[in-house]
Amino acid sequence: DGGITQSPKYLFRKEGQNVTLSCEQNLNHDAMYWYRQDPGQGLRLIYYSQIVNDFQKGDIAEGYSVSREKKESFPLTVTSAQKNPTAFYLCASSGASGRAVEADTQYFGPGTRLTVL
Amino acid sequence: SQQGEEDPQALSIQEGENATMNCSYKTSINNLQWYRQNSGRGLVHLILIRSNEREKHSGRLRVTLDTSKKSSSLLITASRAADTASYFCATDSRGQGGSEKLVFGKGTKLTVNP
Numbered sequence: 398d399g400g401i402t403q404s405p406k407y408l409f410r411k412e413g414q415n416v417t418l419s420c421e422q423n424l425n426h427d428a429m430y431w432y433r434q435d436p437g438q439g440l441r442l443i444y445y446s447q448i449v450n451d452f453q454k455g456d457i458a459e460g461y462s463v464s465r466e467k468k469e470s471f472p473l474t475v476t477s478a479q480k481n482p483t484a485f486y487l488c489a490s491s492g493a494s495g496r497a498v499e500a501d502t503q504y505f506g507p508g509t510r511l512t513v514l
Numbered sequence: 515s516q517q518g519e520e521d522p523q524a525l526s527i528q529e530g531e532n533a534t535m536n537c538s539y540k541t542s543i544n545n546l547q548w549y550r551q552n553s554g555r556g557l558v559h560l561i562l563i564r565s566n567e568r569e570k571h572s573g574r575l576r577v578t579l580d581t582s583k584k585s586s587s588l589l590i591t592a593s594r595a596a597d598t599a600s601y602f603c604a605t606d607s608r609g610q611g612g613s614e615k616l617v618f619g620k621g622t623k624l625t626v627n628p
Contacts, residue, residue, distance in 0.1 A: 505557040
């Protein structure tokens with residue numbers, strides 16, 4: 398049963414705490430992405446990774462960190478430096494690698510809703 | 515940096531009617547993609563149209579692309595209540611190191627009334 402999973406579905410954080418959101422895929426995709434979605438808004442790119450052990454900042458990377466130690470996994474840490482972290486976080490993957498000449502179709506996980514208390 | 519902009523922001527129609535959503539973008543693209551999002555869920559890919567294509571069909575979906583006007587439209591024919599969702603266009607954008615990434619618009623919220 399192939400796909401992309403995110404956990405937890407809901408996450409509550411106290412101010413000043415770091416939290417890590419999980420994203421796992423078994424689609425054998427090279428590229429993985431993290432997006433943030435605020436109510437009534439589109440998706441904004443936080444970080445993306447085209448290959449293991451490499452990642453690039455997206456449009457809103459401040460206050461976030463990632464790692465890509467395994468092809469299947471791309472966890473996102475929301476640090477205390479992120480001033481307004483309450484949002485819906487979406488992870489995606491695609492088959493495109495750094496050799497792609499155009500963006501490939503992206504497959505999304507179900508999302509994690511993070512609320513800061 | 516948001517490239518695609520959907521229009522209208524919200525659309526309410528009756529079941530059986532057609533729904534048309536538009537997307538405009540600013541810079542040259544390799545392809546344009548449409549995605550659907552049910553409330554509180556992840557996005558699902560609907561269709562990809564390349565810059566050298568003008569029209570593409572998939573079931574009840576029809577997508578057109580006009581690169582001279584930098585615009586695309588998504589038509590859903592004979593709509594059903596289950597089509598109620600937000601629809602996003604996404605355009606590809608060259609990022610660091612030559613890698614490609616998608617830039618999403620803010621979406622059109624479609625409501626299909628039974």
